[in-house]
Amino acid sequence: MVAGGVGGARFLRGLTAAVPADEVVAIVNVGDDLTLHGLRICPDLDSITYWLGGVVHPEQQWGRADERSTVSEELRRFGTEAWFTLGDRDLATHLHRTSRLATGAPLSVVTDEIRRAFGVEVRLLPATDDPLETRIRTRDGRDLHFQEYWVRERAEPRVAEVVFAGAAAAEPAPGVVEALLDADAVLLAPSNPVVSVGPVLAVPAVAAALRATTAPVIGVSPVIGGRVVRGMADRLLPTVGAEVSAAGVAAHYGTLLDGWVVDTRDADAVASVSATGVRCVACPTLMDDVEVAAALARTCLELAEEVGR
């Protein structure tokens, strides 16, 4: 499973309701990762860990439940950047990660320790242990870290280009290529195709493994009823020349896909996607409910089996 943040987490929760969690490997975006107050923060890995560990903030859908931000409030006293609020419980994860990384442990090792500490059975692999940073080049000529664009500037600047700095030189984290080659099915979560799945595919050996694997590659459309459920994919898809539609995202993934699952509201895309040689089905994909997410996962796996035949 290739996944980004909340979309990936919700889909994984469904997948683990459909198949044994310890058979699932999630390859997770690290392009959003950032260092603030000296702490290494991995928003997508953390969101997935907290969701699967059952400790996610239920309304926010990211960060920890029963959370406060005492430390962040105190940090304001020192006049440091205050645009990225860290919850107190969440901060413990970043502190632990940062001190482990400082000892020379790779992110993949630390990620495995953290997911186990939260009782997560799904194996979580960062796409790479190497530096890979999603940069947003704005129309007004600025070069922002993804989080500066998304959190600090609320995705308001018009985007000229999305750049995955470091991706070309990045090696997949240990286990990533093996997981893709050995998989029964590779699922692309309904995460943001540009900035959640994009950075993972930007690692050359990951893209190569996705093309080399004999496992069917099945994607789920993040566009529902012609709209993006959450996030800013609608603002970013046009920057990579993709249409904001269920069919448009399938076209963006192109020949990588063997199968494509769209929402029932986008059932009219089934014919056009199928015409491109990608097996396509429609089912409910709005994963507010774990049962819907589990049914969606089962649909993906059935489609994988069908394609694999």
Add this chain to the structure above:
Amino acid sequence: MVAGGVGGARFLRGLTAAVPADEVVAIVNVGDDLTLHGLRICPDLDSITYWLGGVVHPEQQWGRADERSTVSEELRRFGTEAWFTLGDRDLATHLHRTSRLATGAPLSVVTDEIRRAFGVEVRLLPATDDPLETRIRTRDGRDLHFQEYWVRERAEPRVAEVVFAGAAAAEPAPGVVEALLDADAVLLAPSNPVVSVGPVLAVPAVAAALRATTAPVIGVSPVIGGRVVRGMADRLLPTVGAEVSAAGVAAHYGTLLDGWVVDTRDADAVASVSATGVRCVACPTLMDDVEVAAALARTCLELAEEVGR
């Protein structure tokens, strides 16, 4: 003013009630400083900052008021050392300090930023910006960081020797020597003579400046009524061959002192200390009340003036 933790903080609070705070420079022990979870923690600098900033925990007398330990509790999940609990508000100070030190800023610069952020007018100087660590060699052959001895092992192991690792090579922080040479009076707070004042005096150029200064050096006895008010000086004084008494601590400081202030309960020490050539007076020194602390500070300054004549 040369000071350690709580004793130094309480004395400084009195001193700033007696003289303008911006005329006071405190040279503070750094031998207790430690790195935990990757965070640089300076217990004595922080205690003094919190006291003078009016945000100290009123019962504990160290750490922050209105404090919780959410982050520390969460850190237990990762199986890391749990013996040193960090409060959430306190942690913000450590985070800020650590990230500033990581940019290459010296501790003295960061300390100045932090005390200003808390509205502290007293200039706080770490004794040194260089590595200096108080190590406790135990009778059972172990070599512990001071905090491991004091906090983790509750000062239970019998102490063979106290070592100030790094002190011989440490340079005073910028401003320390100048403050001592230019002072009207140098006061030694009623802090632990061995592990609070000791590490400061172990920096060769600090000891030299204390001997070179024309300012009278006045100390306050941390022993009251033959007992140590708080801390573990009673267990450490014997390791340096000093007697646990008001006169014993004066003898430990020896020729460094021009004047010595003992508690009224130890008034019998006045004669014996005076006989060694150190001007000695007795007054109330138990600083539970800021008025007592201010009166004690005034007594010290009067004694300095008298000695200086």
